[in-house]
Amino acid sequence: MPLPRRQFLTQASAGLAGTLLAGLVGSVPGCAPARSAVQGRLRGAGHALGHLLRTPDKIPAPTRTETIDTVIIGGGISGLAARRELHRLAPERSTILLELEADTGGNAATGHNARTAYPWGAHYLPIPDARDTELLAFLQQAGVLTGYGPTGLPIYDETMLCHDPAERLLLHGHWQAGLVPEAGVPAADRAEISRFLADMERLRRAMGPDGQDLFRLPLTLSSSDEVTRQLDTETMAAWLDRHGYQSEYLRWYLDYSYRDDFGVSALQISAWAGLHYFAARKGQAHNAPADAVLTWPQGNHFLAEALQAQGGPGRVQTQALVFGLHEANDSQLAVQVYDARTRQSTTLLARHVILATPWHVSKHLLPAPAAGPPLTPLHAPWLVANLTVAGYPGGPGQPLSWDNVRYGSPALGYIDAEHQALRGYEADEPRSLTFYWALPTDPADPAAARRHALASTYADWLALVLTELELMHPGLAAQVTAADLWVWGHGMVAPTPGYVWGPARALATQPRLGGRVHLAHTDLSGVSVFEEAFHQGQRAARAVLGASSADFQSAT
Numbered sequence: 001m002p003l004p005r006r007q008f009l010t011q012a013s014a015g016l017a018g019t020l021l022a023g024l025v026g027s028v029p030g031c032a033p034a035r036s037a038v039q040g041r042l043r044g045a046g047h048a049l050g051h052l053l054r055t056p057d058k059i060p061a062p063t064r065t066e067t068i069d070t071v072i073i074g075g076g077i078s079g080l081a082a083r084r085e086l087h088r089l090a091p092e093r094s095t096i097l098l099e100l101e102a103d104t105g106g107n108a109a110t111g112h113n114a115r116t117a118y119p120w121g122a123h124y125l126p127i128p129d130a131r132d133t134e135l136l137a138f139l140q141q142a143g144v145l146t147g148y149g150p151t152g153l154p155i156y157d158e159t160m161l162c163h164d165p166a167e168r169l170l171l172h173g174h175w176q177a178g179l180v181p182e183a184g185v186p187a188a189d190r191a192e193i194s195r196f197l198a199d200m201e202r203l204r205r206a207m208g209p210d211g212q213d214l215f216r217l218p219l220t221l222s223s224s225d226e227v228t229r230q231l232d233t234e235t236m237a238a239w240l241d242r243h244g245y246q247s248e249y250l251r252w253y254l255d256y257s258y259r260d261d262f263g264v265s266a267l268q269i270s271a272w273a274g275l276h277y278f279a280a281r282k283g284q285a286h287n288a289p290a291d292a293v294l295t296w297p298q299g300n301h302f303l304a305e306a307l308q309a310q311g312g313p314g315r316v317q318t319q320a321l322v323f324g325l326h327e328a329n330d331s332q333l334a335v336q337v338y339d340a341r342t343r344q345s346t347t348l349l350a351r352h353v354i355l356a357t358p359w360h361v362s363k364h365l366l367p368a369p370a371a372g373p374p375l376t377p378l379h380a381p382w383l384v385a386n387l388t389v390a391g392y393p394g395g396p397g398q399p400l401s402w403d404n405v406r407y408g409s410p411a412l413g414y415i416d417a418e419h420q421a422l423r424g425y426e427a428d429e430p431r432s433l434t435f436y437w438a439l440p441t442d443p444a445d446p447a448a449a450r451r452h453a454l455a456s457t458y459a460d461w462l463a464l465v466l467t468e469l470e471l472m473h474p475g476l477a478a479q480v481t482a483a484d485l486w487v488w489g490h491g492m493v494a495p496t497p498g499y500v501w502g503p504a505r506a507l508a509t510q511p512r513l514g515g516r517v518h519l520a521h522t523d524l525s526g527v528s529v530f531e532e533a534f535h536q537g538q539r540a541a542r543a544v545l546g547a548s549s550a551d552f553q554s555a556t
């Protein structure tokens with residue numbers, strides 16, 4: 001049964017001050033400033049335009065026709081990577097990328113205040129596996145990778161490697177360094193945490209009988225070992241129970257990590273995905289440790305801009321809603337697109353289409369699939385809040401770090417958006433903080449959480465965020481001067497049991513419409529991270545070129 005809205009917000013704030021949910025910021029005792037003192041607004045992806053897909057009769061019929069070789073639908077990381085790859089391998093082809101929003105980047109969106117750019121979504125890339133030469137080549141061209149050391153390991157631009165201090169955790173009233181609970185944690189729990197991390201280290205190095213790493217990114221490179229893939233059929237929580245991992249500190253740390261990458265906890269993801277999270281990361285660098293991350297004030301929008309810049313002169317059209325896709329004739333597809341600027345629609349006749357949209361959009365555009373289980377990705381809604389705070393977020397212990405998390409919180413903490421700025425700060429200078437919050441989702445009715453999230457008001461969200469800030473830094477909520485908030489109705493895909501290696505994903509990723517439509521999106525991976533999106537795009541672009549050469553051969 002759908003949650004009433006008040007209950008949804010109560011769950012979102014589980015553990016926060018009980019008085020919070022009156023819905024008025026001023027009702028939070030002793031912490032929240034008068035509502036009028038905080039400048040800001042509630043934003044979000046272009047729901048109104050996107051929702052036109054549900055009522056196509058309200059969209060004007062196409063009045064013009066254009067012919068083009070390849071149309072890319074969706075300008076997130078996967079669509080931009082596809083465009084770059086097409087340009088790299090076949091620059092003579094005509095392409096157009098159509099993006100619904102006013103800017104490309106998808107979930108790697110950015111905004112800014114008077115002080116700095118900040119992320120609205122994806123904000124970091126762990127240093128990649130040094131075997132991922134295609135990703136390294138892109139990063140080198142983007143200036144992120146500056147060369148190679150004497151042993152052949154990549155050297156990353158020091159200004160883009162996350163500076164120290166990178167992470168801190170508020171635990172037992174004290175800020176400790178790092179996010180793995182340590183300070184004041186009983187010895188038995190510490191031993192369990194060490195055992196788990198040692199297990200993950202073993203899995204990181206483990207190979208399957210086919211000679212492939214058991215876990216790797218992109219995940220298609222992981223071993224096809226059946227015993228390992230069977231782990232996709234149980235939940236990570238069940239796997240932890242089976243292996244005697246009961247420590248509440250360990251379970252909190254794992255749930256925090258999974259909510260941060262997948263939006264849901266160990267109860268909702270498969271054991272394969274839960275282990276992949278820890279065992280697939282094999283970053284290596286000449287000038288950074290294996291767990292270093294690359295980050296920018298504007299988050300991964302930096303990488304989106306670089307992908308777009310490397311994609312050549314092909315057209316990129318934003319505020320363009322694709323609402324129809326069908327076969328026009330034996331050799332062309334018809335793509336119907338509505339331009340929200342001119343309020344006119346066009347039919348593009350294309351030999352190939354790369355569909356780089358989330359599955360809830362793609363399934364509307366594609367003809368019904370062949371018989372088989374449907375793909376039903378679970379997406380938690382997310383709240384991201386960018387705050388300007390007049391005071392310093394200090395506290396006992398480790399100073400302000402890039403990533404700041406409160407143990408036991410239902411939220412995911414905040415990033416210091418100005419962390420990478422290469423300058424000193426006056427103690428009383430304002431700071432820009434980016435809060436992340438994966439909202440609770442009932443897998444039986446995920447649409448209910450989304451509906452409630454989209455129906456909640458600026459005041460509702462602001463109350464949640466300010467209360468969380470107050471619990472992290474008593475007295476600081478009153479010093480918030482601006483707060484812009486963004487709700488993602490669909491955050492990122494959660495790899496629920498059976499999603500990654502079950503039949504539905506394999507079926508959904510098949511080429512469609514006579515082999516002329518190729519799909520790319522992290523929903524089709526099950527693990528929503530930059531590396532997956534990048535490789536999804538590359539694979540789709542190569543599939544277009546492969547299909548084109550087959551066309552060419554059959555025509556000659």
Ligand SMILES: Cc1cc2nc3c(=O)[nH]c(=O)nc-3n(C[C@H](O)[C@H](O)[C@H](O)COP(=O)(O)OP(=O)(O)OC[C@H]3O[C@@H](n4cnc5c(N)ncnc54)[C@H](O)[C@@H]3O)c2cc1C
Nearest residue numbers: 074076077078100106107121122123124322491522529530
């Ligand atoms: C809050 C949040 C934080 C995240 N943090 C990180 C992180 O730190 N690091 C990381 O690696 N990953 C992170 N991710 C995951 C991130 O989603 C992926 O890394 C990646 O950006 C996904 O790219 P994509 O191309 O698969 O999808 P999307 O970003 O979903 O791109 C799809 C695009 O299609 C467009 N579109 C949809 N419908 C239409 C239509 N009908 N016509 C035209 N265009 C359409 C959309 O507007 C969108 O631009 C985060 C995700 C979220 C939500």
